[in-house]
Amino acid sequence: MSNLLEIENLTYRKNLKVILKDINLNLKHGKIVALLGENGAGKTTLMRIIAGINKNFRGMVAIDGVQSVADRKRVISFSDSLSGFKESTKVAKIINFYEYLYDDFDKNKFKQLQKFMRLNENLRLSEMSKGMREKLIIALTFSRQAELYLLDEPFSGIDAMARKKIISSIILWKADEATILISDHFVNEIASMLDEVVVVKDKTIYCHKSTEEIRENNQSIEEFYENIYGEGDE
Amino acid sequence: MFGRLFATLFTRKIKKANYVLLVQLIAAIAITVLSFTTSGHVYFGRQDLGVFPSFFMFVLFFSFIAALALYCITCNENEAINVNQSLRLLPISDSKYYLDNIFTSIATLAYFACIEAIGIGISFLLAFQFDGTFHSEVMTSYEKSSFVFNVEDFIVVIQSLILLVLFCLLFYLMLSFLNFSSQAIISFLPGSIKNKSLLGFIRVFLVFILIWALVKGIQALTPIFDAPFAVFFQSTSSNDLLEPISIFICFDLLFIAINLFLFNQYIEPKEKK
Numbered sequence: 233m234s235n236l237l238e239i240e241n242l243t244y245r246k247n248l249k250v251i252l253k254d255i256n257l258n259l260k261h262g263k264i265v266a267l268l269g270e271n272g273a274g275k276t277t278l279m280r281i282i283a284g285i286n287k288n289f290r291g292m293v294a295i296d297g298v299q300s301v302a303d304r305k306r307v308i309s310f311s312d313s314l315s316g317f318k319e320s321t322k323v324a325k326i327i328n329f330y331e332y333l334y335d336d337f338d339k340n341k342f343k344q345l346q347k348f349m350r351l352n353e354n355l356r357l358s359e360m361s362k363g364m365r366e367k368l369i370i371a372l373t374f375s376r377q378a379e380l381y382l383l384d385e386p387f388s389g390i391d392a393m394a395r396k397k398i399i400s401s402i403i404l405w406k407a408d409e410a411t412i413l414i415s416d417h418f419v420n421e422i423a424s425m426l427d428e429v430v431v432v433k434d435k436t437i438y439c440h441k442s443t444e445e446i447r448e449n450n451q452s453i454e455e456f457y458e459n460i461y462g463e464g465d466e
Numbered sequence: 467m468f469g470r471l472f473a474t475l476f477t478r479k480i481k482k483a484n485y486v487l488l489v490q491l492i493a494a495i496a497i498t499v500l501s502f503t504t505s506g507h508v509y510f511g512r513q514d515l516g517v518f519p520s521f522f523m524f525v526l527f528f529s530f531i532a533a534l535a536l537y538c539i540t541c542n543e544n545e546a547i548n549v550n551q552s553l554r555l556l557p558i559s560d561s562k563y564y565l566d567n568i569f570t571s572i573a574t575l576a577y578f579a580c581i582e583a584i585g586i587g588i589s590f591l592l593a594f595q596f597d598g599t600f601h602s603e604v605m606t607s608y609e610k611s612s613f614v615f616n617v618e619d620f621i622v623v624i625q626s627l628i629l630l631v632l633f634c635l636l637f638y639l640m641l642s643f644l645n646f647s648s649q650a651i652i653s654f655l656p657g658s659i660k661n662k663s664l665l666g667f668i669r670v671f672l673v674f675i676l677i678w679a680l681v682k683g684i685q686a687l688t689p690i691f692d693a694p695f696a697v698f699f700q701s702t703s704s705n706d707l708l709e710p711i712s713i714f715i716c717f718d719l720l721f722i723a724i725n726l727f728l729f730n731q732y733i734e735p736k737e738k739k
């Protein structure tokens with residue numbers, strides 16, 4: 233199977249500080265991949281570079297062999313924090329924005345997700361709790377028929393019950409060929425849906441393994457991840 | 467996508483223009499009513515004006531303030547949109563995004579000018595229709611002026627409007643240039659500078675240096691742009707504005723090129739969680 237995402241020798245510096253160094257990463261179609269790493273490891277930066285909004289990096293980023301930023305954005309659905317909207321904006325208006333500006337936005341799918349997440353479209357952003365807002369972000373992200381979904385800590389404010397429900401349903405919301413790259417601290421909870429794990433450590437991709445490979449060594453994903461960070465601490 | 471983003475940004479900006487127009491209208495009505503209820507008169511020079519001519523005069527007066535206010539608002543809006551993550555994620559190239567943003571501001575100014583012209587026209591017609599003194603004053607002035615429409619005057623008016631648009635565009639571009647270049651320079655400063663006040667001070671200092679460099683650059687470049695055009699425009703008086711128009715076009719294009727480079731290379735949307 234061909235690679236969906238290809239990153240070669242990517243280095244990103246900001247304020248004379250190396251944030252990411254020599255990143256090489258290939259992701260295939262149809263996978264669910266966890267992007268793990270401690271706070272400040274560069275996970276969000278890497279996702280923003282893939283999404284085409286972080287600039288001035290060295291190296292190559294391509295989706296299906298295409299490097300152009302506009303073409304990349306066309307097939308990537310990034311879990312935007314909705315910070316570009318005023319707090320007084322109603323959910324209905326944000327839905328209209330997505331419907332009008334994204335060709336691949338499926339309103340019927342959004343309606344299904346809206347029902348699933350119990351989202352009220354008459355609410356304003358300021359009236360929503362952190363969890364509700366994150367549910368809205370997830371619903372908007374998965375309402376696009378994208379090839380690559382980038383989910384940056386999507387569950388941090390969602391209660392445990394709803395989180396479990398969403399995690400178990402995510403696989404149903406994407407097309408078979410679509411890939412999800414998800415960064416999250418609830419490693420144990422997302423472990424069941426993962427195909428691969430990518431760990432960012434020391435500013436680079438420390439390891440990239442399939443979950444099968446990890447489990448063959450009688451390790452859970454969480455243990456595997458903890459061991460990697462344990463190595464550095466010793 | 468260019469057209470749809472244009473429509474989205476334009477809708478967003480004309481909403482602000484409509485607020486400004488509404489405030490202007492309320493201010494003009496309020497000050498007219500207040501003037502007549504408190505002193506009973508509005509003087510313009512030695513002329514004692516009636517209600518409708520007073521209203522017309524206040525609408526005209528506030529139109530300049532409103533235009534300036536809207537221009538400042540659109541300047542701020544342009545820079546905010548440049549770093550808006552929700553919009554920057556849209557599948558459009560950064561260059562087209564930036565041009566969309568700047569051109570919607572110009573379109574907003576054009577929309578505002580049209581509504582202003584209609585508003586001023588209506589208030590003039592009200593005064594002309596319902597105030598006998600104003601009506602006769604206008605008719606006398608018109609007869610005295612011996613106004614004759616000619617094509618040359620029309621061309622000068624059109625050229626002046628083009629010059630105004632190019633000037634507004636240049637100011638938007640220069641503002642973006644100062645913002646982008648100072649932001650780009652700051653991204654190369656050591657990350658250890660965490661103090662926001664210090665960073666703000668450095669940015670202001672950089673902006674001053676950049677303004678100084680800009681003034682020097684424009685002074686140096688003007689004769690270069692000026693010389694080739696001067697040959698064509700020296701002889702005829704009706705072409706007086708063509709030379710500055712050409713120079714403004716050159717500077718606009720130069721700043722568009724520089725800003726597109728900076729925007730594509732260094733300007734990232736703000737990251738908020």
